[in-house]
Amino acid sequence: LERLVELAIAQHDDSDVATWLGKLDQIPPGMRRPSSPYVRGKYAYSKGKFDEALAYFQDVAKGSDFELQALFYTGTVAVAKKDLPHATDVFADLVTRKPKTATDRRVIELAALALGRVHYERDEYGRSIDAYLMVDRKSDLFPDALYEVSWVYVKNKQYDKALRALELLSQSEPQSGRTPTIRILEGNLRIRKAQMI
Helix, strand or coil, X not given: CHHHHHHHHHHCCCCCHHHHHHHHHHCCHHHCCCCHHHHHHHHHHHCCCHHHHHHHHHHCCCCCCCHHHHHHHHHHHHHHCCCHHHXXXXXXXXXXXXXXXXXXXXXXXHHHHHHHHHHHHCXXXXXXXXXXXXXXXXXXXXXXXXXXXXXXHHHCCCHHHHHHHHHHHHHHCCCCCCHHHHHHHHHHHHHHHHHHC
């Protein structure tokens, strides 16, 4: 039933979700899986019911396999509600957690990206860069972190550092679909540097 709800979220088709949620509600509370409130929270979030989603995410058992995922969604709810200070606190807490599983590690890396973005939105550029650099160099998310770091440097008018980040990105991901955009940005940065000189 939970998987059917997740498929409905992915396919944006909630025609039978009420039936599946009703059947989930019929399961006695003591026999429900720890993932049940997490899945219900994801569904509420997908429908824009942020307060309802938050209540479900807070019901996810501490220490369960879904604790960090629910915490990540708690941060995304705060972002959706434009509560960036709370989102910052949630993501900052998440990146300090010790992963128990590969899924936990992935969630923590996604939280580092999210924390970088939130700090960027709050014009906290140094903290933004620090958060992005928490992503492991071996992670498939590292190119995303580097790309976004380069934009933080651009916003902060640190064009040399932005160029270095883009050069590192080109070396780490030579066949990227972003290559044309990176080349245009590099050219633009070189022009800005020349104008500053």
